[in-house]
Each structure stands twice: as C-alpha cells, then as structure tokens.
Amino acid sequence: GNSVTQMEGPVTLSEEAFLTINCTYTATGYPSLFWYVQYPGEGLQLLLKATKADDKGSNKGFEATYRKETTSFHLEKGSVQVSDSAVYFCALSDFGNEKLTFGTGTRLTIIP
Amino acid sequence: DVKVTQSSRYLVKRTGEKVFLECVQDMDHENMFWYRQDPGLGLRLIYFSYDVKMKEKGDIPEGYSVSREKKERFSLILESASTNQTSMYLCASSKNPGQGIGANVLTFGAGSRLTVL
Numbered sequence: 001g002n003s004v005t006q007m008e009g010p011v012t013l014s015e016e017a018f019l020t021i022n023c024t025y026t027a028t029g030y031p032s033l034f035w036y037v038q039y040p041g042e043g044l045q046l047l048l049k050a051t052k053a054d055d056k057g058s059n060k061g062f063e064a065t066y067r068k069e070t071t072s073f074h075l076e077k078g079s080v081q082v083s084d085s086a087v088y089f090c091a092l093s094d095f096g097n098e099k100l101t102f103g104t105g106t107r108l109t110i111i112p
Numbered sequence: 113d114v115k116v117t118q119s120s121r122y123l124v125k126r127t128g129e130k131v132f133l134e135c136v137q138d139m140d141h142e143n144m145f146w147y148r149q150d151p152g153l154g155l156r157l158i159y160f161s162y163d164v165k166m167k168e169k170g171d172i173p174e175g176y177s178v179s180r181e182k183k184e185r186f187s188l189i190l191e192s193a194s195t196n197q198t199s200m201y202l203c204a205s206s207k208n209p210g211q212g213i214g215a216n217v218l219t220f221g222a223g224s225r226l227t228v229l
Contacts, residue, residue, distance in 0.1 A: 099170070
C-alpha cells in the first residue's frame, strides 16, 4: 500500500535559517505529492503540490521537487520566518484516487 | 471565501454517549472526508464519501459511522464514545480528480477537539 515517511520533529531553527524537511514515499502508481501546513488552532491548508516527476511546487518561498528516482519530495525554504512556525504534513494521492495518505507531520518552531 | 465548517470546535462527552460531529462545505464538492489527528500518528482516514448517500471505509472505521444525506453535509457519528476516541477530528472536502485546477486538493475545516471522559 501507499505510505509517506517524513522527518521526525520537532525542528527548531533561528529566523533566516535554511529549512529542509525530508519526505519519502511508497506508492504503487503515479502519485501526486503535496505539502500541507497547519498553523496553531487551524485546520490544514495546501502549501504546494506536484503532479509528475521533476515538477517543482512552490508557494510562500517554500519549494519541493518531485524526485521519482529517489521517491522523495523534500520541503525547502531559504530563509524562514517566525510566522512559518507550524506543523507540516507531506501527503500523496494515487492518480485518479480521491484519498490522500499523510505522513505523521513535522512540527517546526522558528525562534527570533 | 470558500470553506469547510465544523459545527463544534470543542466537545466534552462521557463514555457511552452518542456523539455527532457535523461538517458543512459550500464549494459544491463531491468528496468529503473525516480524518482523525493524533500526535505522532499524523492524519488517519476514518471514512470518506464520494456522493450523497455513498460512503467508503477508510483506515480506521471501527467505532464510527457516517451519514451524507445532502451533498454539502457530512456527519461523523460515534455510537458509544470511548476514551480512546479522544482526539482531534478534521473534516475535508475536494472536487473529483480530473476536474481541472484544484481537483483532488483537500480543503479542511478548523477541526473538532473531542474529549471523552
């Protein structure tokens, strides 16, 4: 079956540091890949997505590249801000499948 | 602003009580989902529905049932609440895959935190 493995948290960084949150996946088909973010007290919201190999998703300074050869979709940001403090979830869905499989989430805290 | 609304943000119930969690979306989405979120376990799918009166079990359906009588509303029911059902419950909706931009992207509600004593 499908599965998503992401970096254990929590992760604590100083403001303006470089961020990487690792995500690898196992899927039987040709999945779409997603990063969702959950700010304190809120539901999840889509951060970025990629639907095929070598696609790069980007939003709010975050980027992730769909790497089929390494089955990875690592999240990166060049300079984090305090407002980026949240829980980040990697997820996948098989082509034509309505359901998403989520990773366990990585809590990120940015200190000034 | 489109959204998914969960009727209760916080509930406290006693063991054995029947619990209803309500979710309404205003985006005319076909698919609706109930997830459970627990620390260290991420999000686990309880049930989802791809049409009115249609439902499919997710990964952890035991102890739960659902109802979808109208397209915009999806209810999660705990017939007899137990302490191990204390959790954050997240409702989400999406368009069907292949329906263009935004398809298969989930829009989530703010969550319902349930405590069972």
